[in-house]
Amino acid sequence: MCLAVPALITKIDGVMADAELAGNQTSVNILFTPEVRVGDYVIMHAGYAISVMNSAEAEETFQLLEEMAGLDAEE
Amino acid sequence: MQRSEAFRDPSIVEKLRARIWAVSRKPVRIMEFCGTHTHAIHRFGIRQLLPPTIEMFSGPGCPVCVTDNTDIDYAIALSKRPDIIVATFGDLLKVPGTRESLLTSKAEGARVTMVYSPLDALNLAADNPASLVVFLGIGFETTAPAVGASVAEAESRGLDNYAVLSMHKLTPPAMRAILDSREIGLDGILCPGHVSTVTGWKAWQFLTDSYHIPAAVAGFEPVDILWAILEIVRQCEEGKPRVANAYPRSVRPEGTRPAREMMERVFEKGPACWRGLGAIPGSGLSIRDEYGRHDARRLFDVEVPESSVPDGCHCGEVIRGIRKPDKCPLFKTICTPLHPVGPCMVSSEGSCAAYYLYG
Numbered sequence: 397m398c399l400a401v402p403a404l405i406t407k408i409d410g411v412m413a414d415a416e417l418a419g420n421q422t423s424v425n426i427l428f429t430p431e432v433r434v435g436d437y438v439i440m441h442a443g444y445a446i447s448v449m450n451s452a453e454a455e456e457t458f459q460l461l462e463e464m465a466g467l468d469a470e471e
Numbered sequence: 472m473q474r475s476e477a478f479r480d481p482s483i484v485e486k487l488r489a490r491i492w493a494v495s496r497k498p499v500r501i502m503e504f505c506g507t508h509t510h511a512i513h514r515f516g517i518r519q520l521l522p523p524t525i526e527m528f529s530g531p532g533c534p535v536c537v538t539d540n541t542d543i544d545y546a547i548a549l550s551k552r553p554d555i556i557v558a559t560f561g562d563l564l565k566v567p568g569t570r571e572s573l574l575t576s577k578a579e580g581a582r583v584t585m586v587y588s589p590l591d592a593l594n595l596a597a598d599n600p601a602s603l604v605v606f607l608g609i610g611f612e613t614t615a616p617a618v619g620a621s622v623a624e625a626e627s628r629g630l631d632n633y634a635v636l637s638m639h640k641l642t643p644p645a646m647r648a649i650l651d652s653r654e655i656g657l658d659g660i661l662c663p664g665h666v667s668t669v670t671g672w673k674a675w676q677f678l679t680d681s682y683h684i685p686a687a688v689a690g691f692e693p694v695d696i697l698w699a700i701l702e703i704v705r706q707c708e709e710g711k712p713r714v715a716n717a718y719p720r721s722v723r724p725e726g727t728r729p730a731r732e733m734m735e736r737v738f739e740k741g742p743a744c745w746r747g748l749g750a751i752p753g754s755g756l757s758i759r760d761e762y763g764r765h766d767a768r769r770l771f772d773v774e775v776p777e778s779s780v781p782d783g784c785h786c787g788e789v790i791r792g793i794r795k796p797d798k799c800p801l802f803k804t805i806c807t808p809l810h811p812v813g814p815c816m817v818s819s820e821g822s823c824a825a826y827y828l829y830g
Contacts, residue, residue, distance in 0.1 A: 398507045398610070398665040398666060398820070425590060425620070439665065439668060439721050442587070442589065442610075443587060443617060446616070446668050446730055447721045450720050454477075461486070464487075464701075
């Protein structure tokens with residue numbers, strides 16, 4: 397039920413948007429994420445985008461994890 | 472590279488695994504609240520990566536599983552009315568009520584339709600003006616905003632033949648109920664990623680403030696889950712509980728405000744009865760008076776036979792985390808995904824289904 401998937405926004409038309417979801421085209425309601433732009437990834441659940449994925453945070457996550465994992469080498 | 476693939480990178484998984492083994496000293500019991508986490512943990516073999524000091528417990532985070540049989544029976548009774556079309560997420564179709572399921576009711580002629588989104592149910596109402604479409608609103612904070620939005624849209628479009636049977640539930644009160652019961656001594660909570668996407672991670676602050684228990688919000692890829700487990704283990708070792716956000720690409724401190732506002736606009740908090748946990752005050756969402764003409768509970772006075780739980784079904788204990796699915800005598804003998812006795816075997820998020828599929 398809480399399954400939600402990342403979808404790439406390809407076109408926006410009012411509160412509805414076209415999105416690419418694992419290679420398929422779908423439509424998604426973006427009422428809850430008015431800030432979304434074409435090219436963003438959203439987290440999609442039950443036909444609605446519930447958040448816009450923050451790509452900067454995703455990059456930072458990888459840096460953080462690399463640093464965290466790097467500690468092992470020093471131990 | 473696809474995003475989800477990056478968060479499945481075996482080299483990062485291995486580094487996180489090694490880090491958890493290096494940090495973990497004390498035995499810790501961690502509950503993953505969310506059923507989607509339960510399935511991801513089984514599917515990716517996360518338990519097999521963890522040191523023997525860490526034991527995972529599945530929590531009540533499967534909306535289908537925690538829906539009380541009284542509600543299931545009510546939905547089935549609605550489906551018997553010839554003027555009603557019941558629209559539902561697929562998960563609910565096979566859940567056994569006291570006497571039958573929605574699927575068997577459909578086989579007997581009831582109009583029951585599976586939808587992926589409440590928007591589909593709304594369109595069904597627009598296309599069938601002579602019928603009443605009742606959408607079965609189940610789900611936590613992740614789902615309630617979408618269902619709320621469909622009610623608000625029905626109101627603004629004047630679609631009086633669209634109603635919702637709200638069985639929505641809120642997750643923090645259930646988490647409190649589990650902790651207050653003290654049936655399991657939990658040392659850490661893996662908080663649900665998509666509930667927290669809507670509510671914000673601050674919704675879990677009470678875990679550290681009131682219960683002094685380490686917590687981390689996790690996404691659903693192996694890297695996300697292992698990162699959150701590492702955060703919890705580290706907090707346990709250091710004795711400094713806090714709510715860590717290990718899913719920052721989707722979860723913000725305050726969540727997704729327009730979604731939260733939609734939920735608050737259409738619904739108000741009320742009592743709810745949870746399978747396994749019983750009545751929990753303030754844990755349910757009822758449709759507000761302003762939207763009363765889209766509230767199936769107010770519109771239809773159907774007679775529901777007295778509800779009961781199937782003999783020998785231990786879903787209640789599985790939901791509370793005090794019984795592992797393979798310790799239920801019905802598991803894999805009488806109760807299978809093809810012939811489920813209880814909802815935990817039906818739902819794609821149920822613990823029993825996860826144990827059945829992945830062992």
